[in-house]
Amino acid sequence: MNPKNNEKETTTSKLLLFHKMEEQKRIVFGALAVMVFLVAAVFCYVFIRFHSIDQQMEELRTQTKETLAQQSEYQVVESSSEDETLAGASEEELPVEETKKTVKKEDEIVDDVRVYLTFDDGPGPYTNQILDILKKYHVKATFFVIAQENEKYREVYQRIVNEGHTLAMHSYTHDYSIIYASPEAFEKDVLDLQAFLYDRTGVTCQFYRFPGGSNNHVSTISMKSQLPFLEEHGIEYFDWNVDSMDAADPSEDPDTFIAHVVENVCSQPTSIVLMHDSSTFTTSVDALEGLINRLQTMGLRLLPITEDTDPVHFIEKKKSKS
Ligand SMILES: [Zn+2]
Numbered sequence: 001m002n003p004k005n006n007e008k009e010t011t012t013s014k015l016l017l018f019h020k021m022e023e024q025k026r027i028v029f030g031a032l033a034v035m036v037f038l039v040a041a042v043f044c045y046v047f048i049r050f051h052s053i054d055q056q057m058e059e060l061r062t063q064t065k066e067t068l069a070q071q072s073e074y075q076v077v078e079s080s081s082e083d084e085t086l087a088g089a090s091e092e093e094l095p096v097e098e099t100k101k102t103v104k105k106e107d108e109i110v111d112d113v114r115v116y117l118t119f120d121d122g123p124g125p126y127t128n129q130i131l132d133i134l135k136k137y138h139v140k141a142t143f144f145v146i147a148q149e150n151e152k153y154r155e156v157y158q159r160i161v162n163e164g165h166t167l168a169m170h171s172y173t174h175d176y177s178i179i180y181a182s183p184e185a186f187e188k189d190v191l192d193l194q195a196f197l198y199d200r201t202g203v204t205c206q207f208y209r210f211p212g213g214s215n216n217h218v219s220t221i222s223m224k225s226q227l228p229f230l231e232e233h234g235i236e237y238f239d240w241n242v243d244s245m246d247a248a249d250p251s252e253d254p255d256t257f258i259a260h261v262v263e264n265v266c267s268q269p270t271s272i273v274l275m276h277d278s279s280t281f282t283t284s285v286d287a288l289e290g291l292i293n294r295l296q297t298m299g300l301r302l303l304p305i306t307e308d309t310d311p312v313h314f315i316e317k318k319k320s321k322s
Contacts, residue, residue: 113300115271116309117141118240119284120170120209122277123148123156126285130277131159133285137292140304143277144170144209144238147196157200166304168207168238169193179211180219186226190235207305208237215239215314224315238305239314240274246283247276254287262294272305272312 119130122145134141143160145167160167171179172193179189190208197205208230210216214223214237230237242264245252252260265271275284295302303309 112269113265113271114269115265115273115295115300115302116305117273117275117302118144118168118209118238118305119275119277120144121146121174121280123153123160124278126279126282127153127156127277128159129285130288131156131163131165133288133292134165135163137289137296139292139296139302140164140166141302142166142168142207142238142305144168144207145193145197146170146174147172147193154200157197161201161203164304166207166306167197167201167203167205168209168305169197169205169235170209171211172196174211176211176216176218180221183221183225183229186221187229190230190233194233206235206307208235209239210237213239213314227315236307236311237313238272238309239312240272241268241312242271242273244273244275244284246281247274250281250283252283254283254290257283257287258291258294261291262298265295265300266298270310270312 117139119127119141122130122143127143130141140163143165145157145160148156157167169190170193172189173179179186194205197203210223212218216223227237242261244257244261246257261273265273275288277284292302
């Protein structure tokens, strides 16, 4: 073997190895460079992001401070306004005195309010239920009754009397065409009912309510012309100044019924409330317990009609009592 050839081969082989190593070195450096670049890029991204978040947080902090400052400023203004209001009011000496006066006035009205619950057209299927409720709340009322010849109602008249209510007259027949046919027919109707009630209870009734009221427009006779007859027989008549609307609007729900009656009785010292205990109108019996509860809670006096009660008249025999 030629030593020169051998040396040449060795040199070539070394060169090849050198080139190979150079190439690997370049690959490794390249990879490192890429890695460094990626790390740098990630670092830059994180840095920029962090900086951005930091800026946002700073803005939020500033906004929060401004909002808090505005709120506290607003509260100061508000409390100042209240102080001014109170100060101004106190200077004018209005609120405390006025409040006391108003409360006192309301108390006076409530103390003086008398409410007479009156039931027309009974006895009917709900009269005993009404009497039970009145008994439960220790309330006395007035019943303007008709002549129920059905024996099942016989004891109801007596119960009304026995339980301290006022038994009063409304009509024997409650038939307008009969009652108001003539003055004689009217007088007969009243006297027949008075006799009927005396027979049932031993009580001679003194109080009367014209069917339809003393100003009704169905009568063919003059109501006014009948007043001397009532007076001769010692009979006082009562209209009403609070219509519960149980007959006028039978579909009214109990809450509306109560609100309506309460509003009216609070507006005057004496209220004679028109209700019914017939079979036709049931709102009064449905709402009675709630109504009594409400009126008693308000401290109003619920009374039966007596000879001391100031009557309510739609028509007057005399122009003025005074
Ligand atoms: Zn009636």
